[in-house]
Every structure is written in structure tokens, then in C-alpha cells.
Amino acid sequence: MRLGFLASHGGSNMQAILDGCAQGSIDATPALLVCNNPKAGALDRAAKSGMPAQILNGKTHPDPPALDTAILKALRDTQVDLVILAGYMKKIGPQLLSSYQNRILNIHPALLPKFGGQGMFGMHVHEAVVASGETESGATVHLINEVYDEGPILAQARVPVHTDDTPETLQLRVLAQEHKLYPATIAKIASGQIQLP
Numbered sequence: 001m002r003l004g005f006l007a008s009h010g011g012s013n014m015q016a017i018l019d020g021c022a023q024g025s026i027d028a029t030p031a032l033l034v035c036n037n038p039k040a041g042a043l044d045r046a047a048k049s050g051m052p053a054q055i056l057n058g059k060t061h062p063d064p065p066a067l068d069t070a071i072l073k074a075l076r077d078t079q080v081d082l083v084i085l086a087g088y089m090k091k092i093g094p095q096l097l098s099s100y101q102n103r104i105l106n107i108h109p110a111l112l113p114k115f116g117g118q119g120m121f122g123m124h125v126h127e128a129v130v131a132s133g134e135t136e137s138g139a140t141v142h143l144i145n146e147v148y149d150e151g152p153i154l155a156q157a158r159v160p161v162h163t164d165d166t167p168e169t170l171q172l173r174v175l176a177q178e179h180k181l182y183p184a185t186i187a188k189i190a191s192g193q194i195q196l197p
């Protein structure tokens with residue numbers, strides 16, 4: 001199984017998956033990083049691990065359908081089987097979505113279906129969870145479909161929310177779980193233990 005990553009920022013989840021592949025706990029080959037942000041830390045991580053990367057964004061392709069085509073071509077040219085969204089802040093184009101139907105994974109830093117949807121990304125999610133008084137949060141790995149954060153859920157990890165938590169302390173607790181949950185879920189897909197539709 002060949003993995004293609006889409007990332008915009010630090011790429012710590014991508015790193016956890018690269019580590020899993022290198023250590024043999026994930027039976028898959030990291031094939032390509034597609035990144036929209038030339039300053040993303042994910043690009044350094046890809047370079048260090050020897051994984052090819054391409055910068056594709058609104059500057060390289062001002063026309064959105066052309067950008068969609070270019071991203072799809074890059075993934076196909078490197079024979080990617082499974083697309084891993086790892087902190088990717090851009091919308092997935094319709095061509096990529098239909099060509100890789102049920103083969104695009106995302107991780108969301110809350111227990112979907114709660115705290116998902118428009119505007120629920122990054123620290124906004126943890127702010128909303130802390131403000132709501134919930135006693136539990138976590139991370140969700142799910143398939144991507146046309147509606148943000150609404151594709152089928154594949155796995156979740158739970159963490160407590162403490163009464164003295166700030167969005168920042170909660171984020172750290174959730175992120176530590178993300179780094180276990182995402183590689184473990186991909187390992188199960190690669191081994192056939194989780195079968196995608």
C-alpha cells in the first residue's frame with residue numbers, strides 16, 4: 001500500500017505515520033507529500049525521511065479545477081493507494097474526491113460528530129470543547145466525503161477534559177492520542193483488519 005500525504009503545517013501526525021512505516025508497524029510505503037504551504041514543517045520532515053514532495057497551491061495553479069487535476073495527477077503518478085490528510089487546510093477538489101472515493105482519510109481533534117463542521121479546525125475545536133463543559137474529548141479518524149467531517153468514522157480515541165484545562169492543555173492531550181490513533185488505524189487498513197468500503 002502506497003501512502004500519499006496532504007499537509008499544510010507542522011506535519012506531526014504525518015511524522016508519526018512515517019515512523020510507523022520505518023519501524024515496520026505499518027506495512028506501507030510513504031510515496032508522496034503534497035503541500036500547499038512552501039513554509040510548512042511537513043516539507044522538512046518529508047525531506048529528512050527521503051519522501052518526495054510537491055508544492056501545489058493557488059500560486060502554482062490559480063484555476064481551482066487545474067489545481068485539483070494537478071494534485072490528482074501527482075498522486076496517480078506516484079501510484080498512491082491511500083490519501084492521508086495530515087493537517088491539510090484546503091478543500092479537497094471534486095476530481096480527487098471521486099477518484100479516491102473511500103480512500104481519503106482525515107483525523108479530527110474531537111469526538112465526531114460533536115465539534116465538527118465549518119469553522120471547527122485547529123484551536124477553535126479545543127476552545128469550543130472547553131467552553132461547552134464536556135468532560136471528554138478525543139480524536140477521530142474518518143473517511144472524507146463531500147461534507148466536512150461527516151464521512152464514515154473508522155476509529156476514535158478518548159481523553160478526559162479536566163476542569164482546569166485551557167484549549168492549549170487539551171490540545172496537547174488530544175495530539176498525543178492522535179499520534180497513536182492515526183498510525184494504528186492506517187496499520188489496520190494496510191493489514192486488512194479494517195476494510196474500507
Ligand code: GRF
Pocket residue numbers: 007009010011012013014086087088107108109122175178
Ligand atoms: C491535528 O490536530 C489534526 O487533528 C488536525 O490538524 C492538526 C495537524 O497537526 N486535522 P500536525 O500538522 O499533524 O502536527
